[in-house]
Structures are given as structure tokens and as C-alpha cells.
Amino acid sequence: EVQVLQSGGGLVQPGGSLTLSCAASGFTFIGYAMNWVRQAPGKGLEWVSFIDSSGHNTYYADSVKGRFTISRDNSKNTLYLQMNSLRVEDTALYYCARDLCGGRHCTGGTCYCTTTYYAMDVWGQGTTVTVSS
Amino acid sequence: QSALTQPASVSGSPGQSITISCTGTSSDVGGYNYVSWYQHRPGNAPKFLIYEVTNRPSGVSYRFSGSKSGNTASLTISGLQAEDEADYYCSSYTSTSTLVFGGGTKLTVL
Numbered sequence: 001e002v003q004v005l006q007s008g009g010g011l012v013q014p015g016g017s018l019t020l021s022c023a024a025s026g027f028t029f030i031g032y033a034m035n036w037v038r039q040a041p042g043k044g045l046e047w048v049s050f051i052d053s054s055g056h057n058t059y060y061a062d063s064v065k066g067r068f069t070i071s072r073d074n075s076k077n078t079l080y081l082q083m084n085s086l087r088v089e090d091t092a093l094y095y096c097a098r099d100l101c102g103g104r105h106c107t108g109g110t111c112y113c114t115t116t117y118y119a120m121d122v123w124g125q126g127t128t129v130t131v132s133s
Numbered sequence: 134q135s136a137l138t139q140p141a142s143v144s145g146s147p148g149q150s151i152t153i154s155c156t157g158t159s160s161d162v163g164g165y166n167y168v169s170w171y172q173h174r175p176g177n178a179p180k181f182l183i184y185e186v187t188n189r190p191s192g193v194s195y196r197f198s199g200s201k202s203g204n205t206a207s208l209t210i211s212g213l214q215a216e217d218e219a220d221y222y223c224s225s226y227t228s229t230s231t232l233v234f235g236g237g238t239k240l241t242v243l
Contacts, residue, residue, distance in 0.1 A: 035232070037179075044136065044237035045171070045179065045222050059230050100184055118226040119169035119184035126178065 002026035002122055004079075004096050009127035016086050016131070022079040022096030022124055029077040031111050033099035035120055036070060036081050038092035038129075046092075049081065050099070053113040064090075086131045094129055098122035137162065137223055137235035144241040150211040153238045155223030156204055161233055163204035167226035170199055170208045173237075174219045182221075183208065210240070218242045 008020040022034070036048040049070040050059045058070050069082040079096050103115035138156040145151040155162065155170075162168055170183040183189055183199040186206060196211045206225070210217055223235040 037234075044220075045173070045224075045234045046136075047224070047232040047234055050232070061231060095178065097179075100181075100190075117169070117184045118165075118167040118232060119181065119224070120171075120179075121181045121184075121190060123178035123181075 002098075004098065004122060004124040006094070006096055006124040006127040009094065009129050011130045011132065012086055013133050014086060014088055014131055017082070017084045018086065018129060019083065020081040020094055020096075020127055020129070022081075024077045024079070024098070027098075027122075028111070029072075030074040031104060031113055032101055033113050033116055034070075034072065034079045035097045035099055036079075037095045037097055037120070037123075038090075039095070039126075040089070040092040043092075048094070051079070052116075053101075083129070086129075088131050090129060091131045092129060093126040095126045096124045135233070137225060137233055139221075139223060139235035139238045141236070142239045142241065144243055145210075145213045146243045147213055147215060149213050150209060151213060151240065153208045153210075153221050153223075153240070155206040155208070155225075155235045157206075157225055157233070158204055160228040161225040162201065162206050162223075164228060165226045166201070168199065168201060168206040169224045170197075171222045171224065172217075172219045173222060179222070213242055215242050 067085045097120035100117040100119040100121045101113040104111045105114045171179040173179040
């Protein structure tokens with residue numbers, strides 16, 4: 001079964017740090033780009049960050065740029081979101097989501113996603129981050 | 134990165150069709166055909182419905198369809214069913230290499 005399992009949420013004080021993890025299974029993780037999306041209480045979905053399948057290219061929403069770092073360990077099939085200088089407004093349910101791949105390039109037995117549809121086809125169950133003193 | 138504009142709520146009776154609009158700018162919805170739609174029921178992960186404005190992934194009901202005209206994309210749900218009651222979000226790629234979601238639309242099936 002294709003799925004992503006999230007962990008790492010919790011309560012943290014303003015200015016603190018937290019790392020979220022997202023473990024992939026049922027698909028070839030290295031072949032897909034990944035995203036983080038969040039939903040603050042009572043609010044809509046907000047895209048947070050994107051990382052390509054190789055891990056070389058990353059993008060961030062202005063609201064988290066310079067404070068959050070997305071990364072991946074393809075040997076462990078795991079996606080991460082390192083969150084620093086956390087603010088009360090970062091309180092949200094955080095989802096990891098697989099990017100829909102439109103095309104791949106294979107080299108040395110490894111296939112990377114080279115074309116994205118900028119859409120998210122597999123979502124995790126979400127993990128809660130609460131920033132409060 | 135202003136959120137795309139969606140109506141806060143729409144409603145319809147079983148069997149009817151409804152349309153949810155998603156308005157952006159030429160820097161997002163109007164400039165790219167990378168509009169996608171998601172269904173989100175409280176307590177569940179969002180469900181992927183539409184990509185590239187009109188494409189429906191396998192497993193998604195034919196009752197869901199997407200379109201775009203200028204800076205506005207739309208999701209139409211035909212043959213409304215009680216199970217369609219949920220929040221719906223559009224998303225678009227932007228000129229700054231980011232993604233932006235709409236504010237979400239709550240669909241009520243009367």
C-alpha cells in the first residue's frame with residue numbers, strides 16, 4: 001500500500017525548534033518530489049515547502065523562508081521538516097504529501113522525477129505542532 | 134503569495150450540480166495550467182481530485198470535473214451526493230516557483 005507516515009509533532013515554546021518526519025512506503029521514494037502543507041486551526045490549507053526527488057532543489061513559502069528547512073534521506077525513504085524560530089502562528093496540523101510526477105530520468109539504475117504536475121496525490125495523516133508558552 | 138479566492142460556502146441538493154470558483158491572477162491561475170483540486174473532510178487527509186486544470190486521476194468519480202477561463206478555475210460536481218459534503222480547495226503553481234492554495238469552500242448537501 002502506498003502511504004506516508006508522519007511523526008515528530010508536539011508542543012514547543014515560541015522561538016523553539018522541532019523536526020517533523022515523514023516515512024514513505026509502498027513506492028520508490030527517490031522517484032518522487034515531496035511537499036509539506038499545513039492547516040492552522042480554523043483556517044485553510046497552506047503550502048509550506050517542496051523538495052525535488054534528488055534533494056538538490058527546495059522551495060519555501062514566504063511565511064517560513066529562512067526558518068524552516070526541508071530535506072530528505074533517500075536511503076531511509078524519509079522526508080524531514082526542520083522548523084526553527086517557531087512562532088505562535090506556526091501552530092497547525094502539518095501534512096507531508098507526495099508530488100504527482102509527470103516524467104522521470106533514469107541514470108545508474110536510479111530514476112528521478114524530472115517533470116512535476118505541481119499537485120499532491122498521496123497525503124500523510126497529519127501531525128500537530130503547537131507553539132505556545 | 135496571496136491565497137486564491139474561493140467562495141466560503143456553496144450548497145446544493147442531491148442530484149444537482151454545483152460549481153466552485155477559484156480566482157487568482159496572471160501570475161498563478163491565469164499563467165499556468167497547473168491548477169489542482171482537493172477534497173478535505175475534517176479529521177481526514179485531503180483527497181486529490183483534479184490536476185492540470187481538467188485531468189482526473191484514476192479512482193476519482195467522473196462526477197468531478199475541472200475547467201479554467203482566464204484567471205479563474207472552476208470545479209464542478211455533478212449528481213451531488215451526501216458523501217460530497219466536505220471542504221474543497223484549489224491550488225496553483227505560481228511565477229515565484231511556489232504553490233498557493235485557495236481559502237477553501239465548504240460544500241453543504243441539503
